[in-house]
Amino acid sequence: MAEQKKLVDDITSMDEDFAKWYTDVVKKAELCDYSSVRGCMILRPYGYAIWENIQKIMDGMFKATGHENVYMPMFIPESLLQKEKDHVEGFAPEVAWVTHGGNEKLTERLCVRPTSETLFCEHYSHIINSYRDLPKLYNQWCSVVRWEKTTRPFLRTSEFLWQEGHTMHATAEEAIAETEQMLNIYADFCEKYLAIPVVKGRKTKKEQFAGAEATYTIEAMMHDGKSLQSGTSHYFGDGFAHAFDITYTDKDNTLKYPHQTSWGVSTRLIGAIIMTHGDDNGLVLPPAIAPTQIVVLPIAQHKAGVAEKATEIKERLAKSFRTSIDLSDNSPGWKFAQYEMKGVPLRLEIGPKDMEQNQCVLVRRDTREKYFVSLDCLEEKVAELLAAVHDGLYNKALENRENRTYTAKNMEELKAIADGKNGFIKTMWCGEEACELQLKEEAGVSSRCMPSVQEDLGDTCVCCGKPAKHMIIWGKAY
């Protein structure tokens, strides 16, 4: 490991104040800016480019599993939102309403979509008639609005970008399989592209989506030990189908209700990247989604041939990697700090001394290790180091999670862990909401999920001591 000295004064140290560190990084790395509307942020080019890379990869994964993209309106008539009782109760407190068109008051107010189940359902009721019309595997990339009481860049904003998949299936089995498939896609994406290890599991009834029969989640642990719900996949059964009168005629000529799913991830993933991989020098981006994977920095660029050589290398690397170059007048030291702040996974230094020896210097963002590399095998070495950065980030995040994962057998143990430490606390649980509420009240933790991979930690509930039904993870969450 390179020296731990903090090189950037503009960023508050993580250990000193993690929340402040987070907002400093978001601003200094030029990911977003605040707008004049409460809780709404401007995604700046660098931040948006990360989202575009996420979108590109994930969209490919959706299409490879048979999904099609559509676009729904952003307005939902109040009467439509109210068709499913649980759903409207869940979302009504946080929707924004349009009441006027121009100067005319609308006869029915319109909600700005907080999610689009209702719009999809209405549409599906029109286009699904026969078993031959199933399954319907739709997804949309859009923004939604939820009037949050408090907001934080990327983690919780009034408007945010996301994708929402909405699918309809002939059978419950098929819909459940879809729910699981999409959860797996999310988990794979986080681990293979974002270098973020996640725990897959099911949400408790208390935490599940308004109107869903089951909600599955991927939970990621941030550097400070808090949990971030990073993606969800819901199984709806045929509840919405009943509410919206969606029926199809099956092979046996009887009328049936289809089974439904929905699933989504949002720009919150960018928050997860920041809080999982970042350090006191700023952002650290996983190579797969970094807008710039390697930045070429000339040293003593006024000297004969240096700028030209740097440009030549940049163009050469650009054929295989997302590459940029900085030929500005800023000093090398300034540039080092700048691109570290922006989390560029690799930097390449090229100066007169290197040119004499047909080499360059590569430096990893995550460990700041330096490598002297012959220009003859540059591409291979860059590819190798980018892969090493990815693995390094993943392993470091996994190590953090393992170090902060605890097991508790009873309330005393659980409270002792939750008092002062953030992390995942694994316990057994009876399944009763009363115990969930008691843990929230007494230990300040909420249920994160019942992991898909269950462990047997005992026979009794951590809270009430009655027979346990599930292994569950508790923690503090963003």
Add this chain to the structure above:
RNA sequence: CGGGAUGUGGCUCAGUUUGGUAGAGCGCUGCGUUCGGGACGCAGAGGCCGUGGGUUCGAAUCCCGUCAUCCCGACCA
């Protein structure tokens, strides 16, 4: 939505207690010297002090409202 804090050049902040012509550092522009961990010199530009009222001869400063941001709770992707 409760509790706390903050809004002054692009950024970080001083000035507010005790009302009297708007300040610093960084950044920005130009020229020159530099360049392997945030370089330096000289010369410049840039602010109706978040916003709306009020008090006053006079308000960045005092009073009331409002908007936004940050932190801590409750609520939520």
